[in-house]
Amino acid sequence: MGRKRLQEPADGRPTVHTVAARAGVSIASASRVLNGVGGSPETIRKVREAAAEVGYVPNAIARSLQSQRTGLIALAVEDIGNPVYVEMMRAIEAVVASSGRQLLVHATGGRIDNETALLRRLANRYVDGMIVSPIRVTDDHLTALVDSPVPVVVVGQLGADAPIDNVRTDSRHGVALAVDHLVATGRRRIGFVNGPLDTVPGAARDAGFRAALARHGIGLDDELIEVGDFQYAAGRAATERLLARADPDALVCANDLIAVGALHALLVAGRRVPQDVALVGMDDTELARMMFPQLSSVSLGSAERGRRAAELLLQRIADATLPPRREQVPPSLVVRASSAATLPVPRPATGPAGPPTTHPSSEGVTA
Amino acid sequence: MGRKRLQEPADGRPTVHTVAARAGVSIASASRVLNGVGGSPETIRKVREAAAEVGYVPNAIARSLQSQRTGLIALAVEDIGNPVYVEMMRAIEAVVASSGRQLLVHATGGRIDNETALLRRLANRYVDGMIVSPIRVTDDHLTALVDSPVPVVVVGQLGADAPIDNVRTDSRHGVALAVDHLVATGRRRIGFVNGPLDTVPGAARDAGFRAALARHGIGLDDELIEVGDFQYAAGRAATERLLARADPDALVCANDLIAVGALHALLVAGRRVPQDVALVGMDDTELARMMFPQLSSVSLGSAERGRRAAELLLQRIADATLPPRREQVPPSLVVRASSAATLPVPRPATGPAGPPTTHPSSEGVTA
DNA sequence: CCGATAGCTGTAAACGTTTCCGGGGAGTCT
């Protein structure tokens, strides 16, 4: 026991050296046995015994330093409380797990500095790759993404020329689907409850709403547009403000959380849904089906986007030389009870007094 | 450029060697400058320049191997779609972030093998510590927890003698609060929609329900008890089964997701809530406030439990020799519209037809 | 009976970083 190396770290935890010494073999042999490659029966026995005796557990950090991979994939989303990200995460999880890796989720809280800090920090080799879904994109962001040391896939809109793997949907078109549906069922005073306009999805949905109204030749009434953020409470408050000054016969909401808030505000205000006001949410999350009446919602294919993003990421990890790719998932409208009734000629109610004409357990109709 | 060491790894990414060579200093000096400790103005300038030119970004894995810490904390929960875990996560996040670390979330999906595998894998030094909230606890689990290489804190019930930091609540007492409240407001045919009995919370709540009924001298009617899992869909289906064979005047649900499913089933069946059936959920998540009528719910202090768990973990990371500690957060009942009306003498309705007598935006009353 | 071969083993390098330590130069105090 000279100046060579401490067999037993101060920490007290056994290393491969500990095991090797105890088994009376070299660390190379010990490592080989522990990895199940090579070793004579006798050596295998001795090493296995020694490892069990000292309770050896390999240090993943050291292993990663050597192998240059961690087997971890990170997903960074703004708000983990939003069910749309839960669905996306589940889809990603499935793909990632099937590749033998593990998924880690990080919530950025939409704080932009937090997000870039995360990028710089987590991406510094702690993970083999990451999927991010930013709702605001700054130049800082873009450069951080572009020269990330690990592969990155972005879910959501991104500058057209950014050389980054990207899975997006067309939320402008999504809003258009909702407006078309409402106009087709006789609604004309269509309100819109949006999230912040300085976010990418907020801006896109605003543009989509205005374009859709114009296409139908419906004049834009700013009284019918409200902005909060993408949360339940803000959606409810925004709808209360809107109802205080205008009288919509339909509401489009920028996501399902907002739509649930709007539903609550409408019911409190004594409006019947859908008879007095039709309601359409967006993202088509589980939440939409949990409401009474069930909410119509524009599906932006979040699970599908998640799945594709994960596949893109795995491909890029396998081959870093691939050209940047961009995939698009089309939106679709799922009609449920909250927008089922037609105006201005409401059908005679089929049930006693209960709201929806469609049985809530029935599946929605995809338009 | 002898046999010494490649300055530039095949990977192409610059290392501290690259920077040092380019700046014409030793790697020790380069490292010092990059860490902001020491260095003459001239050296600092040269190293900073060189680092910027080659786009140096430190390898966190290597740093961690040296420093024996990663700055990452993991949270493992069963179902990230359950809002109760979202609230817990937010509380943990706050504590963890204030210590300069980052939180990673992992969803185990309740698959027991997955969970122990996670424990063994993630805990092998990829993180500085972890918080787990298992809903099933096996012996395998316990041993994995006990000899985890990194500090672990468990949120939830655990064997009494397990030497593991532990934050729990008394969900038996929580169920009792709900039953007491319902009995006090005149309900007698109280049903119970629970999650799986082979889970720790499921078993505790079942025991609590039976004990509470017995204490009130109410005979147990097995027709009034249903079991599904802790999800919305199962809660709704279980409630439908229950309503098909019994006629409760109140329902206690083992968590808020189940309660939302129950509410949906009740409304579809034409029952008024709370006039015909009072409804009490559990966990007091945001979801309870999002419903119409808003749901009464037993708060199990999930945010508080998360906060305390995080604090325990940080303390243990700082001092591994602390004795195992156990903290308990008391449950409390928050009464909202879904159980506000009193039976058997319902108050005259105050509103036109709308359900709740309490304005939904009013805060619940903590019992 | 000898040479080739296969399989096992140990030495040592490597992954990229931080940090201990000793040497040297400049500045200060006596």
Place this chain on the structure above:
DNA sequence: AGACTCCCCGGAAACGTTTACAGCTATCGG
């Protein structure tokens, strides 16, 4: 002017693992 202090720098070890390489033994074929 000499001694002492302080600061900066570079060499090298260390973190714990995997793995290329070379040497050894034993087996097998001719």
